[in-house]
Amino acid sequence: MRQGFYKLTGVVLKRHETSEGDIRLYNLFRDFGPQWILAPGAARGRRRFGGATEPLIWGHFSCYKSPKQLYLRDIEVKEDHWNIRSNPDKLERAMIWANLLTKYLLPLQPCNEVMAVFYDSLCLLEGDIDESMIEWRFLYRWMKKWGLAPELIRCASCGKEVTTAYWDGDVVFCEECRSNKDELIIPKEELREMVFAFALPRESLVRWIQRVELRANYVVYNRKLRDILRLSLA
Known part of the structure; x- marks a missing residue:
């Protein structure tokens, strides 16, 4: 990715809060593959994203790519899979899948076909x-x-x-x-x-x-x- 502004479509696979109060998300993006994205100060309320940074959230992520880091600016949520996230058994199953993707997908390598399989499976899991x-x-x-x-x-x-x-x-x-x-x-x-x-x-x-x-x-x-x-x- 070149330096500049992007609007990326993807899903949150993992969320991590740092000791400095930042939120780091590991997202699977269409056409750009899985990669980390940083929201400085978001865990301290400097910029509020609410539940949009939770795993399994699908949406459009407005970002800025610096020479060293991808920064999160805004999130437009398109799918929250609430039926999954409100059911402990379904949530555990979905997170097992998300962890497998985190473990086995190559960072920064596009994998749109696997992303489509993941979305299909989550939609079925809601039923x-x-x-x-x-x-x-x-x-x-x-x-x-x-x-x-x-x-x-x-x-x-x-x-x-x-x-x-x-x-x-x-x-x-x-x-x-x-x-x-x-x-x-x-x-x-x-x-x-x-x-x-x-x-x-x-x-x-x-x-x-x-x-x-x-x-x-x-x-x-x-x-x-x-x-x-x-x-x-x-």
């Missing part, structure tokens, strides 16, 4: 939908954008379409190609559900969930995805 399933959708869509997600439809060895899947490490095998008897077995009903969970558009997913009973053990599958993410980006 009455299984949180573990939404996390599966969030993680899988993010990792698929980066080429890290396991292919669930075809065998990693022979390329044939799988019915029952055998998940070993970061790949999935069919029954004929499996070699490790300790891999995670995904029955065909669950596999079909998992594909629908990440592939359907948001509105279609909400309608589909109203008609089906979820069977997949997303807690286990999410743990597998987080392990792949951690090992791939370590």
Whole structure:
């Protein structure tokens, strides 16, 4: 970013108050990626932003870029996800996702596709939908954008379409190609559900969930995805 004034669209991932009374925000910005932004004296009331500096706030951030620092001047809030921030369980889940983005996204590197996945997931989290399933959708869509997600439809060895899947490490095998008897077995009903969970558009997913009973053990599958993410980006 060159020196000058900017109006950036983004979301607050992390908020930190310094001992000097400043507020530092770690934001994910469209076209500019994640980076720190400083509001001098804001924690002491020198400039009041209210709740607009809380994590999960989406908006337009008016900033000034100096040679060394990005400074916050004003915030126009567009989405506050109040239904999430007023529910402790949903807030904890959303902050886990925000912390993953903080940890694994490269600073100053644009990642608009992941930003869109995060927004989609937060919108779903506001509704009455299984949180573990939404996390599966969030993680899988993010990792698929980066080429890290396991292919669930075809065998990693022979390329044939799988019915029952055998998940070993970061790949999935069919029954004929499996070699490790300790891999995670995904029955065909669950596999079909998992594909629908990440592939359907948001509105279609909400309608589909109203008609089906979820069977997949997303807690286990999410743990597998987080392990792949951690090992791939370590």
